[in-house]
Amino acid sequence: WTGHPDLDEFDQWCYELDTWAEVNDVPDGFVVKTMMNYLGGKAAKFFMNHVAPERNKWSKQDVYDGLFDYCFPEDFKRVLRAKLERAYQGTTRLRDYVREIEHLAKRFPDVTDFQLVQIFWKGINQYLRVHLIEKGFDPETTPLDRLVKHAARKEKAH
Known part of the structure; x- marks a missing residue:
């Protein structure tokens, strides 16, 4: 390197x-x-x-x-953290979005599973968030893998 x-x-x-x-x-x-x-x-x-x-x-x-x-530039980790905190799905497939935020989060040992769920929830497309709410899922109590599983099913059916 x-x-x-x-x-x-x-x-x-x-x-x-x-x-x-x-x-x-x-x-x-x-x-x-x-x-x-x-x-x-x-x-x-x-x-x-x-x-x-x-x-x-x-x-x-x-x-x-x-x-x-x-x-790496001095502010590289700050920029990465900001990118993680502002991450949103947009036109990206859900599973790719999840991989991206997990990849970014791995750089920061202080980012907890709970915080990753909050980032995921805030950044997914609204129709997926509405679907998860209708199914009774809550970002305060539901683990990421379960949210992803159900959101991915909805995305596939959409």
Whole structure:
């Protein structure tokens, strides 16, 4: 990964490194030592300037967090959180909308399941919200998977 601030690229790079380490039963310390082989550009510069001199003090997760903070714009997480909080379905299929808000929420450990339900409820198309209300569902008490199941059925029939 070159440090290009693209969340999908970064996530894929982390996933590939995690998978390689897991499949080969490689300890975190060794993963950190070999990470430089899979970095270029701005990411490699961060690694060589900050991690390499004291690599024994860095966990794999610390490096991921450091790379993210160094390579992505300072306000990136704020922008992502705002995108999550303002998310709405629009013309997107319901299941794609749900995947998008779940993907965004995963970036924020403080976002609870309850908050995710509230975001979903606020952002789904009105006819789906009305359908869920008519069926007796309530965003205060109904889990997300149940809301999605019933809303998706209505969307398919619509």
